[in-house]
Amino acid sequence: MSIGHPLKLSGESHTPAPARSVDPSTWADAGLPTLLDPRSVVGELHRIHLPHPGVTVLGVLSGEGRVVGGASFVVPERITDGWHLRNVLLAHLRHVVPHGLRRRSPAHSTVVLQCRDSPADWTDLDGAWMWALQDASVLHGLRCGAYITLTEEGWQVLGESRRGRSPQAGSWVRRTVSTVSELPSRERLPSLSTITPAAVESARPRPALMPAAPVAQAVAH
Helix, strand or coil: CCCCCCCCCHHHCCCCCCCCCCCHHHHHCCCCCCCCCHHHHHHHHHHHHCCCCCCEEEEEECCCCCEEEEEEECCCCCCCCHHHHHHHHHHHHHHHCCCCCCCCCCCCEEEEEEECCCCCCCCHHHHHHHHHHHHHHHHCCCEEEEEEEEECCEEEECCCCCEECCCCCCHHHHCCCCCHHHCCCCCCCCCCEEECHHHHHHCCCCCCCCCCCCEEECCCC
């Protein structure tokens, strides 16, 4: 199984580390696949999930680089270790896409979009998320992809020079709901709901606020 070049993780060091993390230079040199069209991927993830600051979006991409599934959720600020963040990503991946551990090579790749007020550049917490994304991808039989920040300055693919001004962290407030009936019912929405691609497609013309519960878009077998 070919997942890509393994990253040198700070958690593998013989010296104690406060958290499992990947530094920017190691991430940039890891040989991870680049997004074919980052602007399109960021735009589609934003359109589906409408993230606001504090929301993490996990995206699953096809071999052609199209968004075919994903989930959006909020992680408590006290959780900063890569091990725990890895478990969060794995829990959502298991609801979104079948594992590819029996495949000779991964059929899907994963990306994380982190929406926050600031800063746009790398932080220690980003390093923990990068470790988590790489490890969760390997354990689920997927290819590790890009890590993206979305701030008031716009979006940026960390480890690369690609960025854009739109969408940005405040873009979601410009999307309004015309009637309350367009919002999902909390009674029918479990802690982690699954939405098929067909359901997402049918909902495209109708703007809606992100529901309070996490949302996942499932990938068919």
